[in-house]
Amino acid sequence: MDITTELRKIVGGRLSVSPSELYCYSSDASQVKGMPDYVVRPKSTEEVSRIVRLAYENEISVTARGAGTGLAGGAVPVKGGIVLDMSGMNRILEIDIDNIQVLVEPGIIQDALNEALKSYGFFFPPNPGSSAMCTIGGMIAYNASGMRCVKYGTTRNYVRDLEVVLADGTVIHTGSKMLKSAAGYDLTQLIVGSEGTLGIVTKASLKIVPLPKTRKLVIASFENAEIAGQAVVKTFSNGVIPSACEILDRVSLQVLKRYDPHLVLPSEGDVILFEVDGTESSAREAAEQIMKVCAPLTLSIRLAESEKEMADIWAARKLVGAAVSRLDPTKSRIYVGEDVGVPIKQIPKLLKRAQEIAEKFNLPAMKYGHIGDGNLHLAFFIDVLNKDEWDRLNKAADLVHKTAIELGGTVSSEHGVGAARAEYMKAQWGPALEVMRAIKKVLDPKGILNPGKLGL
Amino acid sequence: MKNEGKKETEQAKRLDEIGISQEKGEKQPFEVDRRSVYRCVQCGTCRSVCPVFDVVGWESANTRGRMLIIKSLLEGMPPSKDVLPSLASCTTCGICASRCPAGANPPEVVEAARTQLVKCGITTDAQENLKSSIMTYGNSFGETTDRKQWLSETERSKLPEKSDYVYFVGCLDSYRYPESAKKAFGILRRFGVTLLPDEQCCASPLLRTGFKEEAEKVMKRNLEQIRKVEAHTIITSCAGCYTTLKSNYPEEIRVVSLPEFLAEHLEELSLKKLDLTVTYHDPCHLGRHNKIYDAPRRVIQAICTLKEMKNIKENARCCGGGGGVRRGYPDISLELARNRLKDVPEGVDYIVTSCPLCVRNLRDAGGDIEAIDIVELVAMAME
Numbered sequence: 001m002d003i004t005t006e007l008r009k010i011v012g013g014r015l016s017v018s019p020s021e022l023y024c025y026s027s028d029a030s031q032v033k034g035m036p037d038y039v040v041r042p043k044s045t046e047e048v049s050r051i052v053r054l055a056y057e058n059e060i061s062v063t064a065r066g067a068g069t070g071l072a073g074g075a076v077p078v079k080g081g082i083v084l085d086m087s088g089m090n091r092i093l094e095i096d097i098d099n100i101q102v103l104v105e106p107g108i109i110q111d112a113l114n115e116a117l118k119s120y121g122f123f124f125p126p127n128p129g130s131s132a133m134c135t136i137g138g139m140i141a142y143n144a145s146g147m148r149c150v151k152y153g154t155t156r157n158y159v160r161d162l163e164v165v166l167a168d169g170t171v172i173h174t175g176s177k178m179l180k181s182a183a184g185y186d187l188t189q190l191i192v193g194s195e196g197t198l199g200i201v202t203k204a205s206l207k208i209v210p211l212p213k214t215r216k217l218v219i220a221s222f223e224n225a226e227i228a229g230q231a232v233v234k235t236f237s238n239g240v241i242p243s244a245c246e247i248l249d250r251v252s253l254q255v256l257k258r259y260d261p262h263l264v265l266p267s268e269g270d271v272i273l274f275e276v277d278g279t280e281s282s283a284r285e286a287a288e289q290i291m292k293v294c295a296p297l298t299l300s301i302r303l304a305e306s307e308k309e310m311a312d313i314w315a316a317r318k319l320v321g322a323a324v325s326r327l328d329p330t331k332s333r334i335y336v337g338e339d340v341g342v343p344i345k346q347i348p349k350l351l352k353r354a355q356e357i358a359e360k361f362n363l364p365a366m367k368y369g370h371i372g373d374g375n376l377h378l379a380f381f382i383d384v385l386n387k388d389e390w391d392r393l394n395k396a397a398d399l400v401h402k403t404a405i406e407l408g409g410t411v412s413s414e415h416g417v418g419a420a421r422a423e424y425m426k427a428q429w430g431p432a433l434e435v436m437r438a439i440k441k442v443l444d445p446k447g448i449l450n451p452g453k454l455g456l
Numbered sequence: 457m458k459n460e461g462k463k464e465t466e467q468a469k470r471l472d473e474i475g476i477s478q479e480k481g482e483k484q485p486f487e488v489d490r491r492s493v494y495r496c497v498q499c500g501t502c503r504s505v506c507p508v509f510d511v512v513g514w515e516s517a518n519t520r521g522r523m524l525i526i527k528s529l530l531e532g533m534p535p536s537k538d539v540l541p542s543l544a545s546c547t548t549c550g551i552c553a554s555r556c557p558a559g560a561n562p563p564e565v566v567e568a569a570r571t572q573l574v575k576c577g578i579t580t581d582a583q584e585n586l587k588s589s590i591m592t593y594g595n596s597f598g599e600t601t602d603r604k605q606w607l608s609e610t611e612r613s614k615l616p617e618k619s620d621y622v623y624f625v626g627c628l629d630s631y632r633y634p635e636s637a638k639k640a641f642g643i644l645r646r647f648g649v650t651l652l653p654d655e656q657c658c659a660s661p662l663l664r665t666g667f668k669e670e671a672e673k674v675m676k677r678n679l680e681q682i683r684k685v686e687a688h689t690i691i692t693s694c695a696g697c698y699t700t701l702k703s704n705y706p707e708e709i710r711v712v713s714l715p716e717f718l719a720e721h722l723e724e725l726s727l728k729k730l731d732l733t734v735t736y737h738d739p740c741h742l743g744r745h746n747k748i749y750d751a752p753r754r755v756i757q758a759i760c761t762l763k764e765m766k767n768i769k770e771n772a773r774c775c776g777g778g779g780g781v782r783r784g785y786p787d788i789s790l791e792l793a794r795n796r797l798k799d800v801p802e803g804v805d806y807i808v809t810s811c812p813l814c815v816r817n818l819r820d821a822g823g824d825i826e827a828i829d830i831v832e833l834v835a836m837a838m839e
Contacts, residue, residue: 019536020539021514021515021542027498027524028498029498029499067504068520111504130501133504321557325497330491332558333558335497
């Protein structure tokens with residue numbers, strides 16, 4: 001059977017086998033690479049189902065892809081086969097304010113969804129740094145979150161129902177519009193975070209929440225990252241739950257200032273951005289409490305002066321990861337070991353160990369991340385044309401992952417495992433990985449769905 | 457599994473190995489500054505703003521895809537026509553560069569890659585036609601008529617042979633919008649501005665599409681004339697000509713865009729107030745590339761009410777006309793223009809812009825509101 005002909009019957013011109021096109025789908029934002037044999041851009045559940053059935057019958061790998069902004073190689077077809085570019089299925093099918101939820105196709109961009117919800121006074125809270133370009137489908141597949149996870153949780157907390165195409169092309173629904181259900185296994189939660197290894201999401205019902213009336217931002221600087229970590233622990237133990245709690249070490253601050261020279265950020269120390277939201281009075285009270293609790297530990301602490309200042313700081317923060325070349329044009333940020341997480345109490349220890357690792361391998365690094373939920377984005381940067389730096393980088397990343405596991409944490413807090421972190425699954429999960437493998441075997445007996453991922 | 461794994465290891469390894477083995481500056485047949493290419497960390501920020509991708513939908517049609525393809529060529533993939541739909545469809549609008557967190561400059565990289573492809577003999581028919589028109593006839597349309605046909609014999613004979621100021625008309629105004637050229641020169645001649653005796657295409661289309669050597673020849677012909685006229689300043693009403701004259705001609709020449717010139721001389725122009733509301737489309741090569749945002753707005757506001765488009769200045773969406781895309785991919789080009797028209801606010805009488813290429817694309821895209829050059833608005837206010 002000629003697969004190209006068969007695929008063309010399903011999607012017409014939305015199929016490519018051009019070497020240049022295939023190359024563009026051979027990577028995401030990670031270092032993982034793998035060439036597909038075919039790329040298709042389906043437009044409907046029916047097309048996805050037919051493509052997957054064809055792949056099932058012919059034992060061809062199928063890898064779903066959103067915007068390709070992932071940092072674990074999740075969307076990279078490491079075993080070749082078909083890449084399903086889902087970004088064209090990007091409609092908002094229903095905004096159901098009465099049931100406080102939306103029904104979307106997986107290709108919708110996170111920011112576009114929130115733009116559409118704004119006029120209703122609602123939003124979909126998980127907000128990765130890539131919210132301007134990442135798709136909801138990708139967020140579901142990797143249980144993405146972002147800066148406001150500390151208060152609002154991860155994508156997982158917002159998925160009510162999924163339409164999923166299974167490995168043999170069967171289409172199922174995993175939930176309903178109900179707020180709760182006590183009937184059977186929770187397949188919705190099984191699919192969220194499964195990285196396209198159990199099925200292809202073609203529609204999603206998502207819970208939405210009212211936009212807060214106001215947000216306030218406290219900018220505090222500390223002598224070092226460890227003390228900053230202590231301030232976070234102290235804030236939480238005093239009963240304040242910020243809507244975001246971000247750390248930016250001094251290197252990250254330099255990068256931010258290069259990216260947007262107008263930003264007014266502390267000139268010394270490591271910085272924590274505490275955001276609180278709610279009504280005017282509740283947000284003010286929370287901000288004041290943070291300032292009071294943290295003051296004894298800080299070098300400086302202040303409240304952002306305007307909505308614009310807050311927006312500018314967040315906009316720059318979102319892109320800090322990729323902006324390191326602004327500091328040194330010969331260096332690029334390489335996303336490895338970039339997403340570890342530990343229990344909040346272990347944060348100061350993780351920060352210290354991360355610094356030691358960077359020093360041990362003589363690698364410049366910036367440390368930033370969602371310190372409020374224990375998630376550290378450690379960003380090593382290297383000269384990509386220098387092989388020795390690559391070697392040191394990979395050794396450092398390995399140690400970072402092992403350190404996170406040792407501290408009772410995870411190798412990935414929100415970017416996913418993909419192929420980049422697959423080797424650590426055994427160490428992190430022990431015998432539980434066998435349970436995952438058993439589930440995979442039942443739902444995808446031929447192993448066609450995103451093979452080579454999750455350590456399965 | 458029938459096809460799994462067969463490419464995985466070899467491809468991934470090959471890509472990795474090539475990337476590193478070529479680190480020491482070995483001479484490659486395809487030469488583009490590696491640092492500029494490797495600045496891209498593939499984050500995909502550009503994917504959310506690339507206007508061509510918006511229309512086409514394939515990864516190869518966005519900036520990250522183009523950077524990846526260029527990377528693959530650097531790493532040893534043999535150049536072929538297969539890369540053209542990607543690399544020849546960039547309008548070089550630069551919105552990706554303005555958003556790139558890593559500070560990459562993709563339009564520059566794309567132009568450098570096009571130059572390399574031309575050297576390898578890999579071009580589209582549209583590119584070749586464009587080159588041939590310019591090299592044979594001195595204009596991008598292959599027109600054989602006199603470039604100054606919009607001037608009467610008498611007017612032509614009275615042109616000063618020497619002047620500090622030259623009005624560089626450009627191919628589009630010379631041949632497609634002679635009325636605009638007439639109006640612009642009508643204003644400029646009051647200030648002693650002259651024309652080049654035998655103006656040639658500025659070479660922008662050649663440079664944008666990779667014909668660097670040919671561009672040098674054309675630029676030389678213009679440059680000789682500029683020196684002969686002894687002009688120190690060139691005024692142009694075309695954004696494409698502006699960016700080329702400014703960035704690719706010797707620095708000795710001062711280049712001023714027509715909106716800047718008009719804004720500097722507002723008082724001398726004695727403009728009437730008009731009961732009009734207009735919007736302004738920032739041409740990419742005047743705006744994002746050269747940061748000329750305020751001058752055209754000052755001119756408009758001296759005449760009538762300005763109501764801004766949805767995306768302006770740094771964020772203005774491309775009309776689709778640049779980078780050789782109008783010539784090579786007219787359908788995509790006009791789709792971009794239609795998308796840009798969606799940014800036009802309600803209740804405006806005209807879309808004003810400062811580039812004949814934008815005027816043409818926005819007009820050809822249809823829509824209810826007429827697109828006009830800023831000089832036409834100024835002329836109305838001088839009637």
